[in-house]
Amino acid sequence: MIHPQKLIKRFQWPTPSSLNQTTQLHAHFIISGAAIPHPLSYPSTAHLSSRIPNPSTFYYNTLIRAYSRFHLPHLSILIHRQMITNAVPHDSHTFQFLFKSCSLPSMSLLHDDARWVFDGIGMKDVVSWTTIVAGLARAGCLDDARKLFDEMPERNVVSWTSMVSGYSQAGRAAESVEFFKKMISDDVLPDTVAMVAVLSACGQLRDLGLSKWVHQYVIDAGIGMSDNLAVALIDVYAKCGDLNSARQVFDLNGWKVLPAWNALIDGYCKVGDVDMARSLFDQTEVRDLITFNSMICGYIQSSQLKQALHLFVELRTSGFQPDKFTMVGLLSACANLNSLDQGKALHAYIEVSSIVFDVFLGTALLDMYAKCGRMDEALLVFNRMRDKDVMTWTAVISGLAMNGKGKLALEHFALMRKLSIRPNAVAYIGVLTACSHSNLVEEARKHFHEMTSLYNLEPEVEHYGCMVDILGRGGLLEEAVKLIDSMPIKPNAVIWGSLLSACRVYKNVDVGEKAAKNILALEPNEDAVYVQLSNLYANSGNWASASKIRRLMEERGIKKTAGYSSLSVAGQVHKFIAGDRCHPEINEIEAMMNVMAKKLKLAGYLPITSKISVDVNEEEKEQALFLHSERIAIAYGLMRLGASLPIHITKNLRVCEDCHIAIKLIAKIWNRKIVVRDRSRFHHFSDGQCSCNDFW
DNA sequence: GTAGGGTTAG
Structure with missing residues (x-):
């Protein structure tokens, strides 16, 4: 028999109350003398209740709940069937626990048993309704959740909040905010939990005005503050780049809990003010892994790799074990530095450590190999990954594109769409890069068109940049110019730069001069323009103009970037x-x-x-x-x-x-x-x- | 013993 303490350890129960639950569960097994079932064998529990005199509803509920917490939904259901056989009455708690168990990812949602209690026995109080609505929303079945929500005879803050956070967690932040607004116009007063939920949607939208409105609402409606709400406000302001407002919330006395410090440190890192972040970091009395990870990633993103490494050492000497967040940060540093050796060492470390290999980590690892030119290793990681999302596919597509495997990149893109993974704007940058590096003009035109017609994605500057590049390399300078002229957004220096380099290859001085003029208007100190233009003149034998540009460069004090x-x-x-x-x-x-x-x-x-x-x-x-x-x-x-x-x-x-x-x-x-x-x-x-x- | 959130990443 497995000792309960060991089981508790194995499942890493986080809170004292869940410890109580486990103890109760095991007390049952110990009293009844039965062996604790192994998670992988789903034994009959017929013998269990027979040994307990007069098992009550409370007793069954406790077991169903405990099994649910143990992620053993099949056992929850077995216990519930027993309950029916023994004609023990249900109460609304039975339903909560059973439903919670059945809505685990491993189970089909609204399992027959839960459905039966809800529909058949009629546990239809607000709490039961909300449980179902929230379960559906959490599982991403928002339309179903919405339908049920509308049918509810009575709703309260919790029911509304379930929907608000359901939309937000599904990445439908705008709808989440809409729902929140509907909630207030329905005269339901939100509490701090509801505010945290809607703020998470605001953070996704990076909408400062909206966030400020929500903050004002908190004050005007007299909702009051809580640790979590303060953290959510700091976080949302940080995400919108308004560090002053974040700081103001932080400085309100009483809310300087560790997550608040962490959110603020992360915020300063995100806007590139690592020094301020570091000064806060140094002021923290307590630090957790998040504090370290945020600061390390901040250093990495500002290319201060030595500092990042120092802090990594400090993290370890402070007695922390690096986790997947730490690893993803370090891997991205290796990717950007082209440090294959160090990247491989991290890979080896991940293999032997107990760090869970998830989509994020897998994507970061494959991205590292791709950016270090090891597409073979990158594909091995990719093929080994069980869960792949848009980012994973995008990483592999861009990797193949950069490494000259344009056709294979496009094949992966087709496969991704076949698996019903909806490409985003970044994925299309990868696709167009693939076309560009493999000279697939026709394919590029098709995909550029499809991103709008099939997925309703507005092409951004980067997409236009790729297209101009592709057309320019193919010698279709006129079409490239036409595309630039038709752009609804202002072309940037990169776009004109692609055109200019195409002009150099095809020796088109007229268009080249136009491109150069436009770049210099945007970035007068860009040395590459002078060099390219001068090369263009030289290529077409116009040495006088070439050296004139060189002289101009000298006069303006512009130095060529050393290669x-x-x-x-x-x-x-x-x-x-x-x-x-x-x-x-x-x-x-x-x-x-x-x-x-x-x-x-x-x-x-x-x-x-x-x-x-x-x-x-x-x-x-x-x-x-x-x-x-x-x-x-x-x-x-x-x-x-x-x-x-x-x-x-x-x-x-x-x-x-x-x-x-x-x-x-x-x-x-x-x-x-x-x-x-x-x-x-x-x-x-x-x-x-x-x-x-x-x-x- | 019941329902809603929650700071770090690709």
Whole structure:
């Protein structure tokens, strides 16, 4: 027989009252001398009640409730059937417990037994009605819940709140607020719980005006404050970015409970004020895992990775175990840093730890692998995941797109739709990126159209950006310009930038000048524009204009962003800047680069010097190409990484055409896999080929 | 022994 304490531990009962329940349950087993049923075997309980003299309704109710809490709905139902056999009368509690048990996710909603009590025996007081309505709402069956709600002969705050929070939890925040407003116009006075429910909907909507109105309502209606309401207000203000109002609520005396601190710290992190968040963090007398997680994620999102790591160590020395929130934060840091090694270490840690592997964690893990260029690993994680939602699918689609598997990305998109998962705007960015990187113009047009016609999603700047990019790369400059002119929203610098780079490829000076003018109006200090425009002139042989732009750049004091590449060797990140000789092993690196140059020449490599717009002689141009940072990084990788290891490079700018040709050859000559993550995508070089099929 | 909420993530 399993000792009750062990069982309690196993199920991690959180509150003293549930401990009482468990004790009562086990008291029954101990008195009756029966073995405690194993959760996986659903034994007959026929023998149980026969040993207890005159089992009462209360006694049965307690058992049904305890089993429900143990997540053993089948046993609850067995006990209930016994109750019927023994002709023990029901009361309204019987119904609550039975229904609660039957509305567990593992059971079909409104199980026959619960339905029978509700309909057949007629436990139709407000509480029973509300139980059913709330159960349906929680399960996301809002239309059913609504129907039943409308049929209710009598409703109270709790019934209304069940609906408000049902809509909010289903992500239908606007309807949730509507319902709340209907509630007040129905003269039902909300209490603090109702206010918390509606505030959660306001938070989803990020609607500051609405939130302020709700706050004012709390004051005007004299609802009063509670810990939870104060936390909800702080949280909603933080979500809307109004940290001053959040602070005001926080500073009201008496509501500085830990969740309030946490909500405020998180709020400051979200608006990017990590310093203020840290100062609050340091003022907390008690901290929990949430305090640490919020602060760590705040550091990660502001790219202060060292600080994040420090705090992670502090979290552990404070006696906390990292949980899934911690892991998701750290994984996203690895994804953005392209730190495959560290990401793998986290993966290994997750495997051996007791952290529950859920959709969030799975998505973060697969995203990390995808963003580190390991689509094979990412797909393994993806296929292993039991639950997948829009974000999961989006991560895999975008990952495939970035890694040059456009067709496969679109296949996944089709599969996702087949599984009735509704794509959102972000998913469509992934889809369009896939089209862009695989040159699928026709597909792109189709999907761009469908996002509105099928899913009623308004294209955002990013979607237009992808389309302009796709059309531009395909040489359809006129159509791209037409699309920009037809946009209902103001085109941003990125869109004009895509057009400009297309103009450079197709040598269209007129449209290019127009694009450049528009970018400079929006971002006068954007160095890339000057460079691109000057390259465009150079490409079309107009050296005078090219150098004029260069001079303009100098006059305005705009410096070209230095290109750099980095790679990680044994956990240490090495950063290389074009032409930079600071690395301690620079002599060996240069020797290796000379070997590279010789071998490339033997393999028939001819540098493309026309892309260099500065007016210098051919030999100097050739030299400049050889000093591109990615080549230095590759040389270092060849020197220091074991021959069987792929070389993973991260670059802050795009790979130039010449380097692309050279790296393909290097991969063939050295028989190495080389993966370059540039500003917009991945290049997987192997055996003289690149995954992008020379299209980027 | 009955119904409604509740701060951190991809």
